[in-house]
Amino acid sequence: MSITAHLLSTSDNSSYANATKNHPFLLAAADGTLSDTLLSLWLSQDHIYAAQAYPRFVGSLISHIPFRPSALSSSASPDHSQRTLKILVFALANIVREVEFFNNTAKEWQLDLKGWRERKGTRDYTAEMSRISGSGKIEEGLLFLWAMEKVYLDAWSNVNEKISAREGTSAVRAFATNWSTPEFKAFVDDLALLVDDVYRDLGSDEWIMAEEIWRRVIELEEDFWPGAEEEAQLKV
Numbered sequence: 001m002s003i004t005a006h007l008l009s010t011s012d013n014s015s016y017a018n019a020t021k022n023h024p025f026l027l028a029a030a031d032g033t034l035s036d037t038l039l040s041l042w043l044s045q046d047h048i049y050a051a052q053a054y055p056r057f058v059g060s061l062i063s064h065i066p067f068r069p070s071a072l073s074s075s076a077s078p079d080h081s082q083r084t085l086k087i088l089v090f091a092l093a094n095i096v097r098e099v100e101f102f103n104n105t106a107k108e109w110q111l112d113l114k115g116w117r118e119r120k121g122t123r124d125y126t127a128e129m130s131r132i133s134g135s136g137k138i139e140e141g142l143l144f145l146w147a148m149e150k151v152y153l154d155a156w157s158n159v160n161e162k163i164s165a166r167e168g169t170s171a172v173r174a175f176a177t178n179w180s181t182p183e184f185k186a187f188v189d190d191l192a193l194l195v196d197d198v199y200r201d202l203g204s205d206e207w208i209m210a211e212e213i214w215r216r217v218i219e220l221e222e223d224f225w226p227g228a229e230e231e232a233q234l235k236v
Contacts, residue, residue, distance in 0.1 A: 003199035003207065004146065004192040007214040015215075018222050020155040025225035029172050030162035036111060039171060041226045041234060043106060044116040049224075051099045053126035058091050060133035061141040080198060084142065087190060091145070094187070101178060109171035117234045121223035128220060132213070139198045143210050146191040147217035153188050155221070156180050 001009070020026070025042065028034040065088075067081050106113050132144045156179035163173055178184070199206065226234075 002192075002196035003143070003210055004150075004196055006207070007147075007210065010211060011214070011218065015218050015222070016151075019151055019218050019225075020221075021158045023222060023225045024227065026155060026159060029176070030159045032163065032166065032170075032172075034172055035228070035231075036109070036171075037231050038226060038228055040106075040112040041116055041119075041231060043102060043111055044113050045119050045122040045224070045226065047099070047102050047113055048118060048122055049126065050095055050102065053129050054095050055092060057129040057133045057141075058088050058095070058145070061138060061145070062088050062092075064133075064136050064138045064141065066138065080194065083194060084138070087187075087194060090187065098178075105171055105174050109174075111171060115236045117236060119226060119230065119234060121220070121226070125220045125224055128216065139195075139202065139206065140209065140213060142191070142198060143195050144213055144217060146188070146195045147214055148221070149184075149188045149191060151217065151221045152179050153185060157185075 025034070025038065062085065065081055065084050105111070133141050156176045159172070160176035160180040163176060199210065
């Protein structure tokens, strides 16, 4: 079994469901009851993640790609270095587009990006990204990246499925569409194939650590969705 299939099979159903489907924020987004205020709070935090933490994270992974013939090699694919670089460069280019998308959507729907304090869940997430990317273990960084993107794909695809039958446009629909496109799914699938190849010839210790990283990402993703009670607490 590949590492990504293994991790998905070992996910605690309630934890993964809370991160991708059952959190009150996602339920409200899906049924059309999410307030503009709470959506603004979430977007302000995702803007921090996308504009600051994500570029640093991916840039650090690029700096740790070992450009040697034997590095990142497996019996299935002899050289991952250029393949890894290509995927990470795409991720960087895509996050630049995404930040612009955030700004344009916020302007179109009059969402407040600047009037919020940083949430603890945001600080915890970005701190873990910094720790993982700074370790120098490229396999852990790639797995962490896949895990982040996989959870977001599943979360917003779940929302998109429920709102697609409703008429009209909304900011939530724009976000749900953005993270459920065939292009985004293809990117996540390409990441999964890369991670699977990198982990194919690694030992049990690396697989055990991968399980810990996967569980941690699920925790961080669940905590990243804000609650309604934070609207007044974090407003500047």
